Amino acid sequence: MIPRVSCLLLAWLLPAGLAMALAIGEPLEFATEAQQRQYDTLVRELRCTVCQSETIHESNAELAADMRRRVYAMTLAGQDAEAIVGFMVQRYGDYVRYRPPLQANTLLLWASPFLLLVVGGFTWWRIVVGRRHMAAYPAFTRRERALLDRLSREDTGRQP
Amino acid sequence: MNRRLLIPLVATVALLGLLYLGLGIDSRDLPSPLVGKPAPPFVLEALEDAEVTLTEQDFIGEVALVNVWATWCSTCRAEKPLLMELAQGDIPIHAFNYRDERESALRYLSVSDNPYRTIAYDPAGDAGIDWGVYATPETYVLDAEGVIRYKRIGPLTRQLLLDEVLPLVEKLRAESLREEPLGSEARRVAQS
Known part of the structure; x- marks a missing residue:
């Protein structure tokens, strides 16, 4: 891994061949505004595969x-x-797209926010419903109170 | 009470499992969508002679390796002795000289060994994009029909050669031999 990184670093430091490449923010001329827009969108949607x-x-x-x-x-x-985009995907795989396409192997990825919402909503609803049936403070039923009374009487009765 | 504890416990264990699996994934292990596809076409000058034009057809014909290298790439230098061994073992190696300068590449090859049979000079990385090159060195295995059957991003190692590349080359050679008799038969029939 490290040799390759140093390899890349060297490539980056070496000025050779730079003249042929497009520098960042280099002014470009387009025939139409639509082309300009398309270029501006695409360069922000494609991933640089070496810098991840x-x-x-x-x-x-x-x-x-x-x-x-x-x-x-x-x-x-x-x-x-x-x-x-198709051209790039053919060469570098779906990985090159910053916006993953909706397809079989990305279905879970796309669905996960909604799944989380459903699971979270259900949990919240269960808790709220559970609380609604709960009394504001712990209360004893009549039978429990009778039992408690008896127990405390028996308890005090046994003491000398 | 047990059920209330069980759900978070299961969820936590599942999450930990997922994260543990994630640890094993190397984010530099990139997919190679070109494996299984024919070698992408290119038209480039030969490194040794600007007058000579090379195309993908010059790489095709028998089971061969295609290596992407440059003189500025120290990993490529480190990898070359292995390529040399392969070349001496009668495995043809073609190459892209990637984003390099012709003079330095030729000087480098003249003072050290040259394992390459054909070298296409790609100073602007044009063929690089068509071949889906990420970073040098990279090595492809082409079968006799010119279909990419394997791609290694990064340097070859002896272990990798023994485990993956050489068995594959052997298998592909056997495949092409099995098809060969038919082909030569047809040619003989066509000639007579």
């Missing part, structure tokens, strides 16, 4: 720069967002 918790928009890694360049070129070529 960064989008390609915010990552300094060379791979992220390559991916930005590819998104830019494909956008200029008139490809829609779906095609570009």
Whole structure:
């Protein structure tokens, strides 16, 4: 693991080849505003696969720069967002998407907030209903009171 | 009272189990969606000669390894003796020289061993994206038909070669041999 990290670090420090990549925030020219919007959205939705918790928009890694360049070129070529994301997923897997798609293996992920809401709501409802039947303070039934009375009488009766 | 305690207990144990499983997952172990797919096409200059154009067809023909390397990548340097052994063991290794400079790559190969049969020069990482390269070094195994059958992100190790790569190469070679007689038969028929 560590050699690869140092490998990446070296790649990052090395200025060679940087000219070909798109630097972060480098001004780009688009034919239409829609293309600009598509590019801006996509670079914030694709994960930089070597830096894991960064989008390609915010990552300094060379791979992220390559991916930005590819998104830019494909956008200029008139490809829609779906095609570009599909292209990246084909190469880097679903992992490259920051917004996971709704499919069989992500169903639980998408459903979990609602499941938690249902479980939490049910628990809350059970507690509230349980409390409603509870008296405000502990009370004895008539039979219990009679028993208590008898017991305390027997107790005092036995004492000399 | 027992039931009231049991539910949180079960929930806690389940959560701990889940977290324990999570510990075993290496977040750098990334999926390789290209395994099982044909080698992605590319058109690049050969490292040794800018006049020569290489495509994915130059990597295809027999069971082979494709290694992604660069001179700035120290892990690749460390990995090369193993590749050398494979090359001497008659396993063809093709390569992408990834995000590198031609002069330094050629100098590096001239002062040390060269295990590669074909080297495509990819200074901008173009083929890198098409091949889904994350970080150097990476190694693919192609079968005789040019389908990617294995991908290793990171350096090869002797253990990995013995456990995974070499058995796979052997299996793929056996597969291609089984298909070969039919193929050569058909060719002979076609020629006559």
